[in-house]
Amino acid sequence: xxxxxxxxxxxxxxxxxxxxxxxxxxxxxxxxxxxxxxxxxxxxxxxxxxxxxxxxxxxxxxxxxxxxxxxxxxxxxxxxxxxxxxxxxxxxxxxxxxxxxxxxxxxxxxxxxxxxxxxxxxxxxxxxxxxxxxxxxxxxxxxxxxxxxxxxxxxxxxxxxx
Numbered sequence: 001x002x003x004x005x006x007x008x009x010x011x012x013x014x015x016x017x018x019x020x021x022x023x024x025x026x027x028x029x030x031x032x033x034x035x036x037x038x039x040x041x042x043x044x045x046x047x048x049x050x051x052x053x054x055x056x057x058x059x060x061x062x063x064x065x066x067x068x069x070x071x072x073x074x075x076x077x078x079x080x081x082x083x084x085x086x087x088x089x090x091x092x093x094x095x096x097x098x099x100x101x102x103x104x105x106x107x108x109x110x111x112x113x114x115x116x117x118x119x120x121x122x123x124x125x126x127x128x129x130x131x132x133x134x135x136x137x138x139x140x141x142x143x144x145x146x147x148x149x150x151x152x153x154x155x156x157x158x159x160x161x162x
Contacts, residue, residue, distance in 0.1 A: 009097030013049030076110025
């Protein structure tokens with residue numbers, strides 16, 4: 001089955017400082033993902049607490065969600081395994097979460113390498129940097145990667161219901 005996939009990275013209690021900054025934007029992305037019948041993968045860094053309660057609550061009755069623990073920054077292998085288990089062929093990835101200079105960056109890079117013909121879109125307003133909200137500021141690694149790979153969109157991206 002072909003579907004767009006929302007990947008939520010490490011929105012957990014241990015990363016509260018960054019996660020709380022972008023919580024509403026993540027909830028907005030979840031709301032639209034549910035309207036569009038998208039598959040949702042929630043990545044959790046092992047030993048870093050639970051996913052924030054508002055996120056869990058917004059997904060509690062949604063059938064197309066899987067929570068997956070990871071022990072490293074790059075969660076792309078875990079996403080790939082979940083999609084294979086559910087027979088999902090992704091048409092596009094939307095990525096949110098914390099932190100843009102660590103786990104989000106590594107996961108986005110991994111997805112771009114594993115799914116060469118599938119666009120990977122980072123929802124800028126729904127991603128926190130360790131130092132400030134979003135990665136519009138100093139994260140040149142993703143900007144450079146966009147030029148090199150051509151598959152990752154680092155931009156202000158608004159999911160819409162139209």
